[in-house]
Amino acid sequence: MELKTPLYDIHVQEGGKIVPFAGYLLPVQYGTGVIEEHNAVRTACGMFDVSHMGEIVLKGDTAKDSLNHILTNDFTDMAINRVRYSVMCNENGGCVDDLIVYKFAEDDYLLVVNASNKDKDFNHIKANILPGTVAEDISDSIAQIALQGPKSLDVMKKLVPEEKLPQKYYTAECHVDIDGVDCLVSRTGYTGEFGYEIYMPKAEAEHIWKLLREEGKEFGLIPCGLGARDTLRLEAGMPLYGHEMDEVITPLEAGLDFAVKMNKPEFIGKAALEAKGEPKIIRVGLEVTGRGIIREHQDVYIGDEKIGITTSGTHCPFIGKAVAGAMLPREYSALGTEVEVDVRGRRVSAKVVELPFYKK
Numbered sequence: 001m002e003l004k005t006p007l008y009d010i011h012v013q014e015g016g017k018i019v020p021f022a023g024y025l026l027p028v029q030y031g032t033g034v035i036e037e038h039n040a041v042r043t044a045c046g047m048f049d050v051s052h053m054g055e056i057v058l059k060g061d062t063a064k065d066s067l068n069h070i071l072t073n074d075f076t077d078m079a080i081n082r083v084r085y086s087v088m089c090n091e092n093g094g095c096v097d098d099l100i101v102y103k104f105a106e107d108d109y110l111l112v113v114n115a116s117n118k119d120k121d122f123n124h125i126k127a128n129i130l131p132g133t134v135a136e137d138i139s140d141s142i143a144q145i146a147l148q149g150p151k152s153l154d155v156m157k158k159l160v161p162e163e164k165l166p167q168k169y170y171t172a173e174c175h176v177d178i179d180g181v182d183c184l185v186s187r188t189g190y191t192g193e194f195g196y197e198i199y200m201p202k203a204e205a206e207h208i209w210k211l212l213r214e215e216g217k218e219f220g221l222i223p224c225g226l227g228a229r230d231t232l233r234l235e236a237g238m239p240l241y242g243h244e245m246d247e248v249i250t251p252l253e254a255g256l257d258f259a260v261k262m263n264k265p266e267f268i269g270k271a272a273l274e275a276k277g278e279p280k281i282i283r284v285g286l287e288v289t290g291r292g293i294i295r296e297h298q299d300v301y302i303g304d305e306k307i308g309i310t311t312s313g314t315h316c317p318f319i320g321k322a323v324a325g326a327m328l329p330r331e332y333s334a335l336g337t338e339v340e341v342d343v344r345g346r347r348v349s350a351k352v353v354e355l356p357f358y359k360k
Contacts, residue, residue: 006051007143007145019226021052022114030225034225038224043149046148046149056135056137064078069128069268071087072089072251072267072270083101086099087251089269093269095254098245146198147221149221152194158215164177230312237355239256239283243312244312250279255282282330285355286353292346294313307332309327312324316358326341332352335353
């Protein structure tokens with residue numbers, strides 16, 4: 001049985017089309033539709049209910065060492081109130097999940113993980129943390145709203161003095177007072193656009209949502225669903241767990257080498273990644289040059305030879321192109337390489353292009 005976020009009733013009132021996703025009932029779109037929601041985030045601002053995401057606290061004298069052991073990125077020199085992206089690998093080098101880490105103190109961290117992986121992640125973390133580290137799943141007490149788009153700062157300034165907000169990308173401010181509610185606010189997001197992610201006690205989610213809706217009207221703020229969240233992240237070349245990475249695909253194959261510090265003394269999966277060597281299969285971007293829309297899990301061909309498979313695909317409204325991600329052998333990954341994708345028995349032509357498809 002699917003769970004409801006604390007904003008479920010508001011989504012229904014707002015006319016959201018509710019669908020099951022990652023164990024929750026969430027809006028895939030509102031009456032405005034995916035295209036308008038997508039373009040609102042690119043040109044003005046949109047807001048998303050992301051309360052389904054998981055939150056895990058790591059505390060203790062060895063918390064930093066535990067992070068360096070469990071995750072691929074390096075947290076040795078991470079400053080307080082910084083945010084860092086990382087991957088969590090299994091012993092074979094595959095991805096258990098990707099996540100972001102907030103640092104509040106040398107012995108106090110918050111990990112935000114994908115909803116569909118929350119329980120698996122928590123069990124993996126508990127099984128692998130070092131003595132002196134305590135892990136706690138606080139997901140059920142937290143709600144999260146993502147405010148995304150170039151007008152996001154204008155909206156937030158109506159609620160919070162600008163100097164109280166995080167100033168740089170991938171930084172956070174704790175204890176931000178939003179109309180009497182104690183919030184965590186970070187300059188992060190999953191859209192490729194300027195924006196914030198706001199964490200608050202579950203009981204305050206409706207209040208903050210309504211406040212943002214009201215204060216954001218003059219800036220074109222509209223609520224957005226899962227559909228726009230997916231088209232925005234794909235347009236921005238951002239990976240999605242279960243598509244561009246999984247328990248078999250490694251972070252190096254997924255193009256996430258910036259978050260994998262092979263010069264660290266050790267981390268779970270490092271030995272396997274070293275043994276595999278340079279990835280033979282890598283993630284690429286495809287732009288459709290023929291007629292049709294490419295979706296995920298469709299075979300990619302050169303002539304009669306099947307060379308790979310797509311990971312995600314759709315028509316991206318802002319750039320006005322049909323695009324896809326794919327896993328291809330390195331020898332077929334050069335920009336401009338022409339391929340065909342089998343779309344329900346019909347070949348659709350495409351070419352390899354640079355990621356991301358959209359960049360600010």
